[in-house]
Amino acid sequence: MPLPDSVDILVRLARRRLLAMSMSNLVLTLLGAAAALAALLVGIARYLVMPWAEPLAAGLLGGGVLAGLVVAILKRPSRMATAIRVDRRLGGFDRVSTAMELSAKNALNEHEFRQLAAADRWSEKRDLTGFDRVWPRGPLPALVVLGLLATAFLSFVPAPSDVALAERRATEELIEDEADRLEQLAEESPEDVADQLRVLAERLRHAETLEQALTELGEARQELAEQAEPSDLPRKTALAGLEQRLRQDPLAQGAGAAEQALDAEHVVAGIVGGDPLAEQLRLGVHALRLRQEAADKGG
Numbered sequence: 001m002p003l004p005d006s007v008d009i010l011v012r013l014a015r016r017r018l019l020a021m022s023m024s025n026l027v028l029t030l031l032g033a034a035a036a037l038a039a040l041l042v043g044i045a046r047y048l049v050m051p052w053a054e055p056l057a058a059g060l061l062g063g064g065v066l067a068g069l070v071v072a073i074l075k076r077p078s079r080m081a082t083a084i085r086v087d088r089r090l091g092g093f094d095r096v097s098t099a100m101e102l103s104a105k106n107a108l109n110e111h112e113f114r115q116l117a118a119a120d121r122w123s124e125k126r127d128l129t130g131f132d133r134v135w136p137r138g139p140l141p142a143l144v145v146l147g148l149l150a151t152a153f154l155s156f157v158p159a160p161s162d163v164a165l166a167e168r169r170a171t172e173e174l175i176e177d178e179a180d181r182l183e184q185l186a187e188e189s190p191e192d193v194a195d196q197l198r199v200l201a202e203r204l205r206h207a208e209t210l211e212q213a214l215t216e217l218g219e220a221r222q223e224l225a226e227q228a229e230p231s232d233l234p235r236k237t238a239l240a241g242l243e244q245r246l247r248q249d250p251l252a253q254g255a256g257a258a259e260q261a262l263d264a265e266h267v268v269a270g271i272v273g274g275d276p277l278a279e280q281l282r283l284g285v286h287a288l289r290l291r292q293e294a295a296d297k298g299g
Helices: 005-045 053-074 079-090 095-103 110-124 140-156 160-187 191-205 210-226 233-247 256-269 276-298
Strands: none
Touching: 005 053, 005 079, 005 095, 005 110, 005 140, 053 140, 079 095, 095 110, 160 191
């Protein structure tokens, strides 16, 4: 037996209202919790360098909204549950839910026909006035807005960690540039030396600080020095002079680092490439250049 049109329309409208209510409640609840976590995370990131804090905070907020929508759709009320809710909230006295049960039967007696007709007449005069509100009451919406404002405020206000993060990114760029230079140098070097330079470039890319990168360069230069011929006194003398320059701190001397790098390049230019000692001196030039670039960016 088909359900009367007025009853069917009322149930469909009420079901949409219940779905919207469920979405608003779940989204606001999960978004509020995500906003609180995001504000806490971004607040900590003001003082600790955490470059992933703001993307993670945005992901939490988006995930809260998406999770609320998905859960509300999966748990939307059935037509029978909606009919019972209509009877309770609008004073239907089981008219709508009874009509839903009777519509599932193939044949009805006279009393059941009268019940369907009564439900039809009652539903024609009803709308959703007095039904549940879509937007939840209470302090929840205000708390969600407060959490979102706090997260946005903490995300855009400058903080001490921003300087440290900028320095870290500048260091990463310097190290990446130096690794690229080493790979270019490897293409012009003998195979055994080229392999060591490629390995060094990969180690540099995993260095977290400028000092660690310089340490990697120093170790590589030492390894290449051990491969040099012991009788090669002139170039070892040049290498000793370069080592003495590297022991100084170009970051504290400003333009002195540029002069040291230029002197070292003149030394390397006077050596025929292709042996470990020549490559070691070139690595010394790379170290001086790396320090000079750090000094320029730091200034």
